[in-house]
Amino acid sequence: MKLFFGLAAQISIVLIVAGGASAQQPQGNASMPQIQGKINCKECHTCQVPTAKEPCLKQCPTLTMTHTKSAHALVEAPDSLLIDEIADTYQAVHFNHKRHAGMAEMNDSCSVCHHYSPPGHIPPCKDCHGNETNPNNLRQPGLKGAYHRQCLSCHREWSHDTKCVVCHLPSAGRPLSATGDDSTDIVGRPHPVITTPAKKVYDTPYKEGPIVTFQHKEHIDLFGFRCVDCHHQENCSYCHDIQRPATTSKTQEQVHAVCNDCHKADACAKCHDTKERPGFSHNQTGWPLNPYHNEIDCWACHPTGKKISRISRMCVNCHAGWNQENFKHAVTGLKLDETHAQMDCTDCHADRKYDADPVCKDCHDDGRTAESAPPGIKMQHRSQ
């Protein structure tokens, strides 16, 4: 009798579970990400019937996470790693993580290697990559492939070499470090700090204006370009390729390609001139910057994400909170005397046109101007 009840209970549990599962199925489908192409369910799910409650997703949703921007800083990174999975065949590989991370900084940072770097903890390769190719997801290489692809994608690019010994030492041997003075032998050397030139002057074959002055620093400081924005597709081999011919002639199109990313619509004279040009000065725009404005970023006034253009000169355009009560005239470089400080703004600045010359003749008949007889004390600014 006991046995019978036990059995009946088990059967009913099975039925309930089965019913529940079938009821939940449609909900699960509704929240699934839209994925293009033919993908095996098993690539993301570990169980046969994933539901919304129990999606049984795998740890690494690599399909959607490839090359996501990393939110991690270099300081979090370990200095050095010991890769010793096959220590019985080769000596453990001493991977100088800090140096590689430093080089990655020149490009897309952590995500250059860590294609899956969620906030928090960056998982080590072996968390996702098993010893063998995942039979349920043949797209994902095993740990051997994962390591080698990371290392060799750069290492063979400049050396055109795939010798094992570059990383693996078969028996007791020297740790990996630079030997000799061979400039192409860059393994184990820290990358020197990359300097940013202030400007580059090019002598071009363009007759009407052979000189092109490129304000390199200006493009970084004024326009906020990152290195990769212009130096795209530059990797180790761009400088270190031992097989790259010394001089490569470029077509006119290739020469202009980088500039054309922004200056496509501009005329030749935008860059080409007969003599070297000075850098950009805000004076040229008719709005010489006062010492305060000189300090701030262009984008503090000019709208971001747009080509820089003329903006309204009204102070309230930026200083929205200024009014008669809280405005200290001294910031303009003129501290008003007591008499003038009592007056209304519009008494001197007719129609609130602050960029026009102030009007004195309403009170003074002697033909004075704000320049000849200032209505206060001119301030001495600290020099830039």
Added chain:
Amino acid sequence: MNNTEAPAVMPVKYFSRGTKVLFGIALVGMAAYVYRLLFGIGAATNLDDQYPWGIWIAIDVASGVALAAGGFTTAALAEIFHKEKYHVIVRPALLTAMLGYTFVVIGLLADLGRYYNVWHPMLPSMWQGNSVLFEVGMCVMVYLSVLYIEFLPIVVERFKGRVNLPGPLHVFNRLFESVLTISDAFLSRFIFLFIIAGVVLSCLHQSSLGTLMVIAPTKMHPLWYTSISPLLFLLSAIAVGFPMVIFESILASRSFKLKPELPVLSSIARYTPVLLGVYLALKIGDLTIREAWPYVFEGSVQSYMYAIELLLGVVAPIVLLSMSRVRNSVKGLFVSASLVIFGVALNRINVFLVAYKPLYPVKTYFPSIFEILVTVGLISMLVLVYRFVVVNFPVITVPNGHVLNAAVQPERTSVVNINRIVR
């Protein structure tokens, strides 16, 4: 059959100046053959991974089979369609086919890397019904046997009642005599089964030879790559049959100082323009349907070879043999027949060698001296064996008016003569 027109042994000495030259060539060829057996295909030929087949396949096998087609076309004409006047050429054609196929097999053995396995296709466990080559191999093998059976009556005619083995072999005389008697009794009743089988088998493998290269669509030049290739091969084989008989008959009559069988030869030559015409029409129609005409004028080696094959080997003989003046002159017949033979042989060489463009060639193929020596040697040997057979067996019919005393007393005639053994 008229008694004055019976086939007879040729009353000439086996060795002549020409025979001796041929013997020399055959010996050199045999040496080259032995060289290939001892040192391998790589040492003897210019074949490589890109060109797996050379002239041993294109000439020895493919052209050899085509040119031996006279055997079945003549048999069909004389025995199946009962055109009695052509009986005089049945035996020479049969002998050509028999020897032709024998030498095809000998040539093939040189080309086979594992020639000692040549019997493998006979084992049912290794039958491969999808393989065109399997069908060709089986048909050739069975047909060769059929040809030997068809030749048996000639042996019977020569030796029945006259078996006389030399020395101690004398004791087997009766046995051989009875074997001949039984064969005679069986064959006189059932030879027709073999004759029909020979024609069917020929149609099958002559066409299948054309299917062989259809398996390599990406490597074949479009001028020759067509799905009707088997039909073209069959038609050209049928068309070359009679010219081959004419060619040989004229050569034999020259060699044995006989009057050529001009009326018979002129008569069968009438069929050739028709057969070649059908072949030409199909070839041109096929070229048009496949829109392959531009390739004829592309100026490549292939286009020139195609033009030569068609103009010299097909169009020219059609024109020549359509003229009764040409058909009724020995010289005209000989030239026209030679052109047809040249055309068909060139077609086989074109299909198997010229049209074949390997995907990654390092060099172009040209036969090595050994390949040429073996091929030329085998042809010489074939001629020598042919001559040996016709001076010992009643194959060639002596035309009316030619009195050959020697034919009645063959023991006086030849130096290398089977009569010595038989006497």
Added chain:
Amino acid sequence: MGITRRDFFKLSAAGSASLMAGEALASDGAQTALNPNSLGVLVDTVACIGCRKCEWACNDANALPTQDLKAFEDKSVFARHRRPDAGAYTVVNQFSDPRDPSKKYSMKIQCMHCNRPACASACIVGALQKTPEGPVVYDAWKCIGCRYCMVACPFQIPAYEYDNALNPQVRKCTFCATRLSQEGKKPACVAICPNEALTFGKREDLLIAAHSRINASPEKYVDHVYGETEAGGTGWLYLAGADFNNTELPKLTATVIPNLTETIQHGVFKSFVPPLALYGLLGLIMHSLRAEKNGKEESRHE
């Protein structure tokens, strides 16, 4: 020839009965579907670094003449395109992207292990066979050395031991068939590949993986899995970063290469009807014309 019409038909009947026995043979094999579990290898030429270790592993596994593994680090061999031969079943070649010639890809070449191999269809004795597991295997014991397989192969893969006078064999990639079946291992080249540019698995799964790699990084791959349809599909599949036209792999349509010859072949031998019909027809002609002639001769004699 003293034979009656009845005798003739009796004989033909006996002949056809014996020929019928071979019917199964002639009609079998034409359209066999591929085993869904058939194995293959996906060659990702974008992941391939051209280290040539597969060449060494192949030589080692197949007991081919070889050198020290270190000798395979020599990249100068890429100066010319090499082909597999009797002493090397696989070779790595380099090709460049036409859009950027400095961009080099490496590509391993070996037998493609076609779904419907032309070599096996051509083979006169069935020495080459497509196994249900996937590999196209060679049985030297059966082989007669005709080299028709080399003529038939659309990838020009089978190589021959021309210098062996007595026991020459057709040599090509074995897919490590014995390693696979008896030792349960991966093919030697796949096992050694450091970058896992070679992926071993069921052909069906490999196709899914291949397309998913293309979809995940369309900037890295051309949208073409070579071997998915080529020549009716091949067991070995390729991914590439630049158009396959620049590689050594030939441009092929989806047409199964031996389809046409097999259709002709099976058409001519359909249940042996066409040959037998021809035989019967010729017999009939022979018989009737003979009777006609005999009649004439008799009337002449009268």
